Amino acid sequence: MSKVTDLLGSQYPIIQGAMGVICNPELVAAVSEAGGFGLLATAFAEDVEAVREQAKVTKKLTNKPSGANLFMMNPLTENFAKVLAEEGIRTVTVSGGSPKALIPLLRDLGLKVIVVVPTVEVAKGAEGLGADAVVAEGSESGGVQGFKGVSTMVLVPAVVDEVNIPVIAAGGISDSCGYKAALALGAEGVQIGTRFIATKECIAHAVYKNTIVAAADTGTGLVNMLRFQIRALRTTLVERLLKGQESSMPDFTWQAMEDSWIKGDLEAGVLPAGQVAGRISTILSVREIIKEIVA
Ligand SMILES: Cc1cc2nc3c(=O)[nH]c(=O)nc-3n(C[C@H](O)[C@H](O)[C@H](O)COP(=O)(O)O)c2cc1C
Structure with missing residues (x-):
C-alpha cells in the first residue's frame, strides 16, 4: 500500500476529481468499484439534505471507500462536512480557498484532509495547517482556478521538493502515460477530472x-x-x-x-x-x- 492508498483506503492512488452537478453517485461509485477513489461534489450545493442523500445513494451502490470535496467559497461547507462524516465519509478534499478555519472541525469529525493547491506557497501553508496530503493542481486543469496558473509539469515537482506530505498530481492526466509522468515527477497519486466526464457512467449530457x-x-x-x-x-x-x-x-x-x-x-x-x-x-x-x- 502506498501512503496515498492508505489515506484513501482505495486499491489505486487515483482520485476522481469533484465536478459539480455531474459527480452523480453512479459515477462516484463506479470509480470506487474500479479501484479508484470517487468524490462527491458540494461546491455550489445549496441544500444540506441533498448532499446527505447523494452520500446515502453512493453508499448503496458501493461498499468501497469514497469521499467528497468541500469548497471554501460555499457558506454551507461546515454543515456539509458534518453530514458527510455522519454518512461515513472518512476523507475529504478541500479547495477554493484557505482551509484554515475549517480544519479544526474536520479533525473533530475524524476526517482525513487533502488540500487542493495551485502553488508551492499554498502547498507549504496546507502542510503547516496539518493537511494529510495535497493535490497539486496545474493550470491545464478543467474548472475553477486562480490567476497565477502554474502548469502541472512545473508545479508537481516543485511542490514535491518543498513538502513532506504526499503529493497527488492533477491537471492534464487522462491515461497511463499521464499517470506514469505524474509518478515520475514525484507525485504519489493522481486526481483526474475531464477524462471521467467522457464516460458511460457520468450524468453529463x-x-x-x-x-x-x-x-x-x-x-x-x-x-x-x-x-x-x-x-x-x-x-x-x-x-x-x-x-x-x-x-x-x-x-x-x-x-x-x-x-x-x-x-x-x-x-x-x-x-x-x-x-x-x-x-x-x-x-x-x-x-x-x-x-x-x-x-
Ligand atoms: C466540470 C468540472 C467541475 C469541477 N468542479 C470542481 C469542484 O467542485 N471542486 C474541485 O475541487 N475541483 C473541481 N474541478 C477540478 C477537478 O476536480 C480536477 O482537479 C481537474 O479536473 C483535474 O484536471 P483535468 O480536468 O485535466 O483532469 C472541476 C473540474 C471540472 C472539469
Whole structure:
C-alpha cells in the first residue's frame, strides 16, 4: 500500500476529481468499484439534505471507500462536512480557498484532509495547517482556478521538493502515460477530472461528452469570472466571452450547471474541461479507463 492508498483506503492512488452537478453517485461509485477513489461534489450545493442523500445513494451502490470535496467559497461547507462524516465519509478534499478555519472541525469529525493547491506557497501553508496530503493542481486543469496558473509539469515537482506530505498530481492526466509522468515527477497519486466526464457512467449530457471528444488541444479557454477563472470548452458562448462580446458573465450556479451540463443547453452556462480534452477521443466506461491507467 502506498501512503496515498492508505489515506484513501482505495486499491489505486487515483482520485476522481469533484465536478459539480455531474459527480452523480453512479459515477462516484463506479470509480470506487474500479479501484479508484470517487468524490462527491458540494461546491455550489445549496441544500444540506441533498448532499446527505447523494452520500446515502453512493453508499448503496458501493461498499468501497469514497469521499467528497468541500469548497471554501460555499457558506454551507461546515454543515456539509458534518453530514458527510455522519454518512461515513472518512476523507475529504478541500479547495477554493484557505482551509484554515475549517480544519479544526474536520479533525473533530475524524476526517482525513487533502488540500487542493495551485502553488508551492499554498502547498507549504496546507502542510503547516496539518493537511494529510495535497493535490497539486496545474493550470491545464478543467474548472475553477486562480490567476497565477502554474502548469502541472512545473508545479508537481516543485511542490514535491518543498513538502513532506504526499503529493497527488492533477491537471492534464487522462491515461497511463499521464499517470506514469505524474509518478515520475514525484507525485504519489493522481486526481483526474475531464477524462471521467467522457464516460458511460457520468450524468453529463451527450453534447458535453461529445464536445470533449471533438476538442482539439486548443479546445479550451480561460473565462474570467472576476474572483476566479474557469477553464472551459470553447463553445460559441465561451468564444463570445473570450472576445468580450457578452455584456454579463455567465451564471455559475447549481441551476445553470444543471441546465448546461446535464440538460445540454449550451447558452445556459460554460462547460468546464481541461486541456486534456484534446487527448480524449472516446467515451469509455470508468472501469476501462482505470484498467488502462494501471495496466
Ligand atoms: C466540470 C468540472 C467541475 C469541477 N468542479 C470542481 C469542484 O467542485 N471542486 C474541485 O475541487 N475541483 C473541481 N474541478 C477540478 C477537478 O476536480 C480536477 O482537479 C481537474 O479536473 C483535474 O484536471 P483535468 O480536468 O485535466 O483532469 C472541476 C473540474 C471540472 C472539469
